[in-house]
Amino acid sequence: MKKPLPPRTLSVAPMMDWTDRHCRVFHRQITRHTWLYTEMVTTGALLHGDVPRHLDFNEEEHPVALQLGGSEPADLAHAARLGEQWGYDEVNLNCGCPSERVQKGAFGACLMNEPELVADCVKAMRDAVSIDVTVKHRIGIDSVESYDFVRDFVGKIADAGCTTFIVHARNAILKGLSPKENREIPPLKYHYAYELKKDFPALEILINGGIKTVDEIDAHLKHVDGVMLGREAYHNPYLMAGFDARYYAGLEGGRHPSREEVVAAMLPYMKRQLELHGDNGRGLRLNSMTRHMLGLLTGVPGARAFRQALSDSKRLALGDPALLREALALSQAAQAALHQ
The missing domain is CATH 3.20.20.70 (Aldolase class I)
Known part of the structure; x- marks a missing residue:
């Protein structure tokens, strides 16, 4: 139903x-x-x-x-x-x-x-x-x-x-x-x-x-x-x-996810899509998915490092969704450096 x-x-x-x-x-x-x-x-x-x-x-x-x-x-x-x-x-x-x-x-x-x-x-x-x-x-x-x-x-x-x-x-x-x-x-x-x-x-x-x-x-x-x-x-x-x-407070399933949780949720999706529609399918590229995520850290220190990592054409060409997690780690490192 x-x-x-x-x-x-x-x-x-x-x-x-x-x-x-x-x-x-x-x-x-x-x-x-x-x-x-x-x-x-x-x-x-x-x-x-x-x-x-x-x-x-x-x-x-x-x-x-x-x-x-x-x-x-x-x-x-x-x-x-x-x-x-x-x-x-x-x-x-x-x-x-x-x-x-x-x-x-x-x-x-x-x-x-x-x-x-x-x-x-x-x-x-x-x-x-x-x-x-x-x-x-x-x-x-x-x-x-x-x-x-x-x-x-x-x-x-x-x-x-x-x-x-x-x-x-x-x-x-x-x-x-x-x-x-x-x-x-x-x-x-x-x-x-x-x-x-x-x-x-x-x-x-x-x-x-x-x-x-x-x-x-x-x-x-x-x-x-x-x-x-x-x-x-x-x-x-x-x-x-x-x-x-x-x-939507009265509805089930709602939550306030962290950015880390959003990234973690996207990784299996991206991996699955690349397996289904990569070079042997419709030619899907990692950038087809990561390009929509560039604004995830808007307004947060370290956002620039995140965007730069996700815009690295050489890394994107490798087609490894782990780049998303690495981009987040780089942004967190940049953020930490600002507080030292």
Whole structure:
């Protein structure tokens, strides 16, 4: 029998080139109950590509959501069905990515200009699966600054049966800004997400964008149902070590692991992955896993020694997961030297 899912109080955003299966396993060693999201997977990749390569994940990743990119209801329904068959706990539709490549595919943030189409997509996916179908979106497009725009968008999609909305509280500038600039330049308007919760109290509203501290999380949770962390969770992952105790205190399995325990938990996983998918498999390299762990010691004396050891190309080429333990030892030695 499938375990009941925790609430989406905390989650880690889908981030291209970052939140792959190895990153998610690493994050899962730090927090048991925070929701994890895949990188965006396009419907085309699932219709015409290597489905296992895009959808395979590790059992310990639960709760884990599959984010889809697409705009054809039938294709999205097919992709959602695959996601449910693969065992994902949620399917999320990307209506927030502003990249030109995504725009050329007529999906991502530009879908906010077509709420009727998004509603059709959501309905098709909901008809195809029994797991939750959610939407991640921006608060506006280009120069559209009115709250009414995002309110009407959410209302239309809610009418199609979607009950969970993840609000990246910035506009998406479709022309003239890179995806990186779109994450930094448009001003954050958290109050738009707060207003959505007031206007749609029955909906689950999660807020995303520029959130970095526990104090900020606590402040947002006074107004909305959940907080999604993005880059901060990647660059400073140990921030999440206290999440289970603080936000999921009533659930079993939560803990506050030490960094040493996180490293110890990753070693057998890394060894197993290299044995399964190394040179004789898909060519997996040690760096494919260690690159996600560079921020584990962020803010701690000795962090630089840790990063340098994990960035040593010669050592990485040997493919020995013990490098991770050695990197931790070097950081601890550097830390000890500072106190002499």
